[in-house]
Amino acid sequence: xxxxxxxxxxxxxxxxxxxxxxxxxxxxxxxxxxxxxxxxxxxxxxxxxxxxxxxxxxxxxxxxxxxxxxxxxxxxxxxxxxxxxxxxxxxxxxxxxxxxxxxxxxxxxxxxxxxxxxxxxxxxxxxxxxxxxxxxxxxxxxxxxxxxxxxxxxxxxxxxxxxxxxxxxxxxxxxxxxxxxxxxxxxxxxxxxxxxxxxxxxxxxxxxxxxxxxxxxxxxxxxxxxxxxxxxxxxxxxxxxxxxxxxxxxxxxxxxxxxxxxxxxxxxxxxxxxxxxxxxxxxxxxxxxxxxxxxxxxxxxxxxxxxxxxxxxxxxxxxxxxxxxxxxxxxxxxxxxxxxxxxxxxxxxxxxxxxxxxxxxxxxxxxxxxxxxxxxxxxxxxxxxxxxxxxxxxxxxxxxxxxxxxxxxxxxxxxxxxxxxxxxxxxxxxxxxxxxxxxxxxxxxxxxxxxxxxxxxxxxxxxxxxxxxxxxxxxxxxxxxxxxxxxxxxxxxxxxxxxxxxxxxxxxxxxxxxxxxxxxxxxxxxxxxxxxxxxxxxxxxxxxxxxxxxxxxxxxxxxxxxxxxxx
Numbered sequence: 001x002x003x004x005x006x007x008x009x010x011x012x013x014x015x016x017x018x019x020x021x022x023x024x025x026x027x028x029x030x031x032x033x034x035x036x037x038x039x040x041x042x043x044x045x046x047x048x049x050x051x052x053x054x055x056x057x058x059x060x061x062x063x064x065x066x067x068x069x070x071x072x073x074x075x076x077x078x079x080x081x082x083x084x085x086x087x088x089x090x091x092x093x094x095x096x097x098x099x100x101x102x103x104x105x106x107x108x109x110x111x112x113x114x115x116x117x118x119x120x121x122x123x124x125x126x127x128x129x130x131x132x133x134x135x136x137x138x139x140x141x142x143x144x145x146x147x148x149x150x151x152x153x154x155x156x157x158x159x160x161x162x163x164x165x166x167x168x169x170x171x172x173x174x175x176x177x178x179x180x181x182x183x184x185x186x187x188x189x190x191x192x193x194x195x196x197x198x199x200x201x202x203x204x205x206x207x208x209x210x211x212x213x214x215x216x217x218x219x220x221x222x223x224x225x226x227x228x229x230x231x232x233x234x235x236x237x238x239x240x241x242x243x244x245x246x247x248x249x250x251x252x253x254x255x256x257x258x259x260x261x262x263x264x265x266x267x268x269x270x271x272x273x274x275x276x277x278x279x280x281x282x283x284x285x286x287x288x289x290x291x292x293x294x295x296x297x298x299x300x301x302x303x304x305x306x307x308x309x310x311x312x313x314x315x316x317x318x319x320x321x322x323x324x325x326x327x328x329x330x331x332x333x334x335x336x337x338x339x340x341x342x343x344x345x346x347x348x349x350x351x352x353x354x355x356x357x358x359x360x361x362x363x364x365x366x367x368x369x370x371x372x373x374x375x376x377x378x379x380x381x382x383x384x385x386x387x388x389x390x391x392x393x394x395x396x397x398x399x400x401x402x403x404x405x406x407x408x409x410x411x412x413x414x415x416x417x418x419x420x421x422x423x424x425x426x427x428x429x430x431x432x433x434x435x436x437x438x439x440x441x442x443x444x445x446x447x448x449x450x451x452x453x454x455x456x457x458x459x460x461x462x463x464x465x466x467x468x469x470x471x472x473x474x475x476x477x478x479x480x481x482x483x484x485x486x487x488x489x490x491x492x493x494x495x496x497x498x499x500x501x502x503x504x505x506x507x508x509x510x511x512x513x514x515x516x517x518x519x520x521x522x523x524x525x526x527x528x529x530x531x532x533x534x535x536x537x538x539x540x541x542x543x544x545x546x547x548x549x550x551x552x553x554x555x556x557x558x559x560x561x562x563x564x565x566x567x
Contacts, residue, residue: 053074156206221233247277
C-alpha cells in the first residue's frame, strides 16, 4: 500500500469534499511513534456549501490508537466555496520497528442533527512510515566474578550477559579495579584494561593487590559501536580477590551478659579467616580490672581446635563483685601461625541485675510533633528499688535521681512501676531512644531496650481569626497528625467517616469532622495520663472550644493543633 502523505481523497457527492492529507512524525521511544497529520478539506466546486445542522468528525487510527478532529461543526459553521479549511490531529501509537509501514485508517462520519453523505469516507488503503529506531546504550554484563578469591598471583575475572543496544553493536569491554584493606571501604577506581570483543561473555587474567591481606574488586562496562555516549553502566564484581595472608582475627568477639552475678559467661565470635592455610583452632585468654581502666596481663584460659570462622563458647569469669573481665581470642592456622588478638567488650560482676524494663511509647519507628517527646515505660519486676535511666542518641544518660524534673515519678521507684520521661527539647529528625534500669547504687543495670522515633516539624498552617479561611486541607492535616500521634502511643489509626475533598465536602458536616478528631485525640490523652497525673507530665482534659455551625472558627482549629503538638 502507498504512503498517505500528500494523498488527496474524495468523499461523497452533492457536494464532494476533497481531503489532502500530509503528516510529520517523531519517535519518542523505541516502543512508540507520534504522527502529526494536517488535513486540508475543501469543497469540490465553487458555489458548493454545507450549512448548519450538518457536522463531520474525522478519526485517524494507526495500530489501534486514534486521534480525532472536527472538520465541520453542526452549528455556527457554514462552509461555502472551495477555500480549504485546515485541521490537525496527532496519533501516538505502538511502534517497535524502524522505517516500517503501519496501516492507517482515515474515517470521516456525519454526526450532526442532519445526515449528509458529502465528506463521509472510511479509507484503509494507505500507510504511514515509522522513523528509524533510536540508538540505545549497550547492556552491562549481568554477572561478573573472580576466581579464586584468595591468590598469591594470577586470578581470572569472568563476565557474561552483556548485550548490544539498538543501532549499537558490542565492540569491547572497559575494566577498572579498586582496592580495600577490609573488603568494605574501597579506594578510587583505576583503569586496568580494554578488551576488544563482540561477544557478551569473556574473561581476563587479573592480579590481587600488592599488599598482603588487602582485597581487590573489579568493575566492567560494555562498549558499543555508537560511541562512549552509549556505553553501558558499570557492573561491579560480585566478589573480590585477596592477597594471601596469615590467619585473620575474628571481626567480632562479644561477651555476655554485660552484667552478671555468677558465671559462666558466653563468648560469641565471627569473621575469623584463614590465610595461606585454613583455620585449625583458637587461643582464649582473659584479663581483669577493678575500675574498668587499669587491666592485668592476659591469662591464657585454653587452646582448642575448631575450623569454623565463628563459634560460641562458655568461659570462666570473676565472681568478685565490682570486677570487670574482658577476653582475647587469637586465630590459629594449620601451620600454628597466630593472628592478632580480637578483644571483647568488658563485663561486670555485680549483685543481681535489674529486670529489663518495657517501653509502651514511643512505638518503634513512630513519629511525634512534640519537641519534648514523652517516653512511657514500666520498670522490671525486680528489684523493689531501682532507678529508670533514659538516653537519646549519643547524649548522656538521664535518670530520676539526678534529673528529677524530667521524670514522673522522680527518684527511685519500685518494681513494675509506671514511669514517664519528658525529654529536653529535641531538634527535628530521627532519634534513637535507649532505656534501662539500675539499682539505687547505680550498679547492676538491666538489659538496654532501644526504640527509633522521629521528631517532626509542625505540619499546621497558621490560622488567624477573621483572616484565614479554614479549608479542607486544614482538616486533612489535623486527621493525618492525629493518626501520627496515635501510632506513637501504640494506638491504631482512625478510619474517618467521610473523605474530605476540597470544593466538594459539605461545610455543614465540618463540625462533625472536628468532633471526630477530638474523639480520636482523647484515647491518646488517656494513655499518657495512665503513666502520670503530675503537672507538666499529664495532659489536662481539654476544655473544648464551642463548635458552632458550618466552617470551624480559628480558635477551634488552633486548639486542636496546639494540643496535638504537645502530646
